[in-house]
Amino acid sequence: MRLAQRSRILPRVPLAPMGDIAFLLIIFFMVTSVFIREAHLEVTLPEAAEIERLRDAHVSVTMDRDGKLWLQGEPCGVQELLLRLDTELGTRVDKTVMLKIDKDVHQASFAPLLRILSETGARIAWLGQDRRY
């Protein structure tokens, strides 16, 4: 007896939506990523007990161990800092400056920086490391 052959339906996995999702994920990562501009700078942040989580800021000022000043990861002189900060902050809604100063810098070096920052009227988020003691 010959059995009637059943027509075999090959299952198909729809791959097109998977590619769509993958590209949406890539676009999400690319849009939300903020690249670190100071990755090349070596700064050891000071430690303190009163440390809290800070919001991200798009403008950053860094003073490295040698007292060299960097604005947005590029070298900057103290004299030109006020002007360049005004330019950077001028177009932004969030007027926060992220400040990083190496723990071994002397007050004589960073005091002019704090004075200039106070003159800009910006909100200053001074970064440090948590140390409970």
Next chain:
Amino acid sequence: MVSFSDIAFLLIIFFILTTTFVRNYGQDLDLPSGTRDTREERDGVTTITISPDELYYNDEEEPVTLKDLRQRLQAQQFAARPAAERIVLVESAPSVLCEKYYRVVAAVANAGGVLAMLEEEREGEGK
């Protein structure tokens, strides 16, 4: 189409593996904005003097520890005061390291104080 989604997923895996999430920790600094003030009155204003070895509170002769300083700043209850009465003058020796200065500044900010830097006027400067 299959190779298209393969490339996309490879890109995602690359992004996931190379991304480092940075969380910022520190202290929001409340600095009085504006230019220098050349007034000399200190009456009623909390003053902290930082030397390379010691901390002095309100021009007292005996130095204080950082722990004492925190307690005394907290006792001032700056948060309940108007902005003009929250100013804390911080005077520092030029040789003080950033870490020591930062701990004082963090204690002042945590207590709700507004940091004002006290500087000696150099010859030819000021208004």
